[in-house]
Amino acid sequence: MSAEMTTSDAPDLAGEGERFRALLKAVRELVRCDAAALLRLEDGTLSAVAVDGLSDETLGRRFAVAAHPRFARLLESPAGLRFPPDCDLPDPYDGLVSGQPEILPVHDCMGAPLRLRGALWGLLTLDALEASTFDAVGPARMEALVRLVESGIDAAQTIRDMARRAAQEQALAQAWQSSRVATRELLGTSAAMQQLRREIDTVGASDLTVLLLGETGVGKDLVAQRLHARSRREAQPLVQVNCAALPETLADSELFGHRKGAFTGAIQDRTGKFELADGGTLFLDEVGELPLTVQAKLLRVLQSGELQRPGSDRTLRVDVRVIAATNRDLPAAIAQGRFRADLYHRLSVYPLVVPPLRARGRDVLALAGGFLEENQHRLGARNLRLSPAARTALLAHPWPGNVRELEHAISRAALRAYREHGRAARWVAIEPRHLLLEETAVAALPADTTPAASGMPASLANGATTTTLREATEAFQREWLAACVARHGGNLSQAAAQAGMDRSNFHRLLRKLGIRAQPPG
Known part of the structure; x- marks a missing residue:
């Protein structure tokens, strides 16, 4: 376990700095010196987490071990060492001892590596302006100092671990609770719904990635919930993410988390949705809206089960079953360069089409009853x-x-x-x-009402029949919508308003039914 793995992604606790400073104060009570410092090792760089007797600018410095041979020697030493006063290796602290009227060199310097749970954590350094200051500090006393500091670091890490677990459990509870709000059953006995339930029960018990396809509003979230409930992960969290609601600049952080300082505004570490869903299921709704840069990272997680938080070099492994959903035509998006083909194939291991309501016959009444x-x-x-x-x-x-x-x-x-x-x-x-559906409903009409007056398509009013209910419904829609557009002289905004529909949905329905609207004028 590396130092970074144990420290860099833990929550930033306000009291941790105070605990480190208290350790250094205890060290200086045991050993006379002008300055003491705790340096944490991360990615070949030492940074001061607490100083006592050194200027504040030390806290802002990052000491690359390769550029500071004294630090390199200390890290390599098994139990620490003291540099002789005439050592020609440059001292990183020269001129940094606080409270001095002028820039003065350090004349006595010693230190030791610190280990946390068997892994190299960093350094304890002691410095003095007088060459003979550490004559009385033998190996036994140095070992006692190291043990004291390592015990304090271990206690601080334990507190960090507890705080991180508590924060993660709180975030998980919130995500889990939001996924269970207003949970409904998949109602309906139509053939389309019975087939969907069979498909859900077939793939639910597996760990296959599922891609839910269907128009907006068909209930893909309910299908995802049922898939999770039928899986071996049922007792683990189901975390939902609406990809369409994620700003492009935050999508990466939302899914994979981030480390403090990774970008402007990242004032603390954050756990991503993949980590929250570890062991359970992650539902990516509207996955077609993800930026291409995030798609690449998502592909990596699906391929290897590994992710990296922005701002961190640490690789995390997660065990997550992914269910994705979209109402987009992803093959068309691939052709337009807006969606990755390799990601599409990773997501669509088991595609499931959720039927539109118009294909479900009398299920509409059962659903209406529940509402x-x-x-x-x-x-x-x-x-x-x-x-x-x-x-x-x-x-x-x-x-x-x-x-x-x-x-x-x-x-x-x-x-x-x-x-x-x-x-x-x-x-x-x-x-x-x-x-307010009178204009599109097939309602009971007076005996002397004509099709033209009622708005009912002539084919249905004259008793014409089609092979199936779906064909009859589409014929009704086609004739009614064509008549509606004609009544408004090709003005789609006005026609959509009469139909009680959003203009874009109205336009999409016209294209689907093959109705070509003539522009007004």
Whole structure:
């Protein structure tokens, strides 16, 4: 175990410097000297962690061992040594002894290597301006000083380890708690959902990396939770990261952590999400949004199980099962140079497609029932119920925003219906007018209502049928959307507003259904 492995990535505790200074004070009470210092060795460089009798500028210096032969000799010595007054090796502390009216050379110098749990930690150095100061310090006394200091360093390291574990456990608890907030089941009995559950149960027990594919809002996070619950890692943490919400400058730090001073604003060491998920599962949502530089580091972790914190040379090993999710077309992103092909193949060891809501038939009613129950408790309503017309409207809606859109629609409808009926009502009936989906619902129409007046596509109004429900739904969407765009003269913003959709989602749906919008004018 190297010195860096035991010290460089531990939390920075405000009291550690005080403990080191107290050690040096005890040393100076046992041995008369003008200055004493504790130097920590990291990557061939010694840095002062505490000084007593040396100027403050010493704390800012970094002494490369290769450039300071006295330090090199001390580190190589088995039990320390004292340099003779006429030694011609340059002394690193010349002119650094504090409280002197002028720059004075050190005339008596001795020191010893310090070891922490069997590994070389650094140096204890003692210096004096008089050549005969250390005549009375024999090997036995020097050994006692070394043992005293090493015991103090070990105690400080123990405190650091405890603080690091506590900080990591706190961060892990927060990450674990956030991953379990509002956890829901994968509801639905449609053929598409039954097939998805079989796939989850097949791959869940393995450690294979899974790539979840599907449109936005289909519930990929719920699939990730079920995969984790079906794995041997179930008792370990499931840590979720929304890659799309990570600023590019912080994505590296968020995933892999960082060491204090690695960049501006890094005022303390930080544990990354990979370390927090060690032994468990890391869910990378919207993985297609990661910067290319971070993709390269992610690939390394997937290949070797090793990572490095920014600002640290230490290599960490982690045992993490990765589940990634995206609604992007990653092969297209690869062709455009925005996603690494090798990372894509590492992530897609077992791809799983989460079906859109429009492909799940009557599952929409089961999902709506779950959302109604949640809103019923939230609002304090007695009974929230869907009217038959509302059920028809839900089944007919194309749901371009999928389950998330349904959740929001039910929440809004519940609030409107509750305000309309009041707290005293025995039940609160949700009607199509509360859902605001009338324009896209296949609702019951009066006998004399014409397709043109109702907005219903002529193919469905005339009794035309298609082979499957999905084909019927797409035919409905295609004709309704084409008519909507035509009514607004090709103005997609106005057409999207009437459809109650985001313009980008609206445009995407038009392309999918092969509808070519003519620009206005």
